[in-house]
Amino acid sequence: MTQAADWTGRIGDVWAQEWQRTDRSFAALTPHLDAAILAAAPSHAFRALDIGCGAGATAHALATARGDADVIGADLSEGLIAVARSRPPLPNLRFVVCDATAAAATPVDLYVSRHGVMFFDDPEAAFARLARAAAPGAALVFSCFAERRANRFAADLLDALGRDGDAPAGDDPGPFAFADPMRVAAMLTAAGWQAAPPARVDFGYRAGEGAAAVADAVAFFHRIGSVAGLLRDAPISARAGMERGIEAACARRLNDGAVDFPAAAWIWSATKPGSAL
Template sequence: MTHVHPSNADAAAGWDGPSGDIWTDNADRFDAGVARYLRPFLDAATIEPDAHVLDVGCGNGLVTREVARRAPRGEVTGVDLSTRMLDLARRRAAQEGLANIRFLQADAQVADLGEARYNRIVSRNGVMFFGDPVAAFTNLARSLAPGGRLVLLVWQEMADNPWFSAFRDAVAVGRDLPAPPPDGPGPFALGDPDRVRTLLTAAGFDAPELRSVREPTYYGPDVDAAHDYISAMQHGLLSELDEAARAEAHATLRAELQEHLGPDGVTYPSAMWIVTARRSAAGGR
């Protein structure tokens, strides 16, 4: 991997280690889980056939591939920290015959992404973990062509995403588990619209627009499938428990999932922002 900023060292160790393994092993489950958000996100990006696009935190590459299909005469670059996720992304792009994609293992906060190289930068749930978000978004703004646009899909605040607390509480088993900090790094670091506006304007973007999208997230066709998926996501917390407490946690989780089983499988309410921002005249400088 190219240079990783010290503020992102822990994130890099996780994503290029245990976290990356979990997300690679469950790639299709995650993509299915947030599938209802994909079309409005991509439509907001307005990808032109000859566009040059950067996908930040591309993970297993679903968004990268979808963008590449929308830009057949352009080029799409996917950037991520995880070796395993990038390997899977490359394999799937090759299997689908998409030759206008390249994947880079890099820390987008400090990597040389080129000067004014891209018409669009997109990210689905990939930019909430920067150690220094202003520095990261400044670097991204630098790589945008004048007038280019940043389009993000990010979780709204934790209170608007009850799945998070439900799963965390199910495996707590008497522990007082801290919530992720609202100012990050973490899944809800860009949930506050005022914080998003402050960060992006400080980084060289014009005032962003935020559009609320609310869709159910999907965790599996039945309780068994959902339990397997969520147990993998909560592996770290479950592994801290002794055998009896772990059995209690699994039983509590199953009961919680059963309450959300309906005709469409196990689903929970959720909410994301589609954030769009243009590079300002001095963006990235």
Template sequence: MAGGITQTEYWNGEVGTRWARNQAVLDAMFLPLTEALFARTPLAPGDTVLDIGCGAGATTLEAARRVGPGGTVTGADISAPLLAVARDRAAAEVARTAPIRFVEADVGTADLGPFDGILSRFGVMFFPDSAGAFANIRRMLKPGGRLTFLCWRTLPENHWVSVPRDAVLPLLPEPPPPPQPDTPGPFRFADPDPLVALLRDAGFAGVTCDALDRDIVVGQGETDTAATAAATHVSLNLGPSSHLVREAAPDLRARAEAAVAAALARHAAGGAVRLRAACWLVQAG
């Protein structure tokens, strides 16, 4: 992380608070990906389930609905602000779902199992030690259980990131440094071959890695102009490129907002800005 900040510090600071405040926006944006994840996640009534990087709890709640009152679901995250939102949401649904527990824990080292199924929507790319984390996750999986998760493919394939990013980059005094190999970040597992090898080395078998593409709604409104404004807000405040202008001077921030809005307006139609999201859907046992 920039300035030597740890993942725990990052997700318990201003970023975690901002994501918690915008939970409904993010859940709506990622809904097509969440649906695809659960379409492939083998959950049965009565299962015990772990949700890695559960954030504000959308995927944990969906798992709890699927396994029913006879199962149990654990949502784990390192962000206290996001977990606070998750607990509030779960309290309103407790009568219709499996019992849920939310734990503030690093799944890379914590012992939370065992589980029939383990899932994650974009929560496995941020471990400081991926090899050790996946080995620990494997130890928490019961015999015959499956790990199912989503991770991002390359940045250029993810237009919801690349379109606003490409609009901002020409305005910056100098380009951002490229990420160091095998460091925590959203596109850490864009190359599937090292990921598959990593899982096999951790003791997983039957590893599959399938490409998944969905158009996601980055912003919506009563008009295309309102949708563009909403998408610009998401891109510059919540998306992976938001750090590029988060602490920029007001004039640069204003120019960035104008450039991003112009780029996103070209994708607005029917009161929504839709852009492609490109993921890997990974399974292993």
């Protein structure tokens, strides 16, 4: 289980160091999310908050596309915010180190998140706080992973380590906490949001590329994801066998110089009841 507080320490630091490869892994999903965000954005000037903004890709894309927007990216990780701030500066974009629910101190017209909301310790309470800080008619757009068995970068590697990658991941905070759309819809409704049915996006999760694509993918999984934790905690005597299994799983997905795993995500869009001014 990954809790929100974990991002203030080692996990956040690792993601900051691996931001280019993590952005690459989502590259095939990003256009779908960015399009959904722009479709939900008000036609007039507005304030937007990127929840768990990470290295800042989503916030930067929104601020670039909508110069009339006041965009804030919030994340618990100082390392990730440092990376976000290193992107080309924009006059309508700023990044802050804090809990996103604390950053929503003034009426927000649009909340966005790329795979950040699954780590809320109490998601229903967090969504309710966001709703209370939202302007009437405000929108919420976020992406999250679908079921683990559809995300083979996780399932295949767990299978390679002798675990059941197709087993449900559970509802604890973590990458697959929002896999069940019925659960997410119920949480959003209880928190005061009106959600449309989510859009499912199947995409290629790129773990490695280039002349040494398999080695690139193996190095990535050593750092990012649940397998990284399993490797770190395993007895030294077991690690060589585990690494061979991971390498074989990556090699099976190698095609045309890239290691792409089938993956699936939900893109959710919701609104706060009331009329926008």
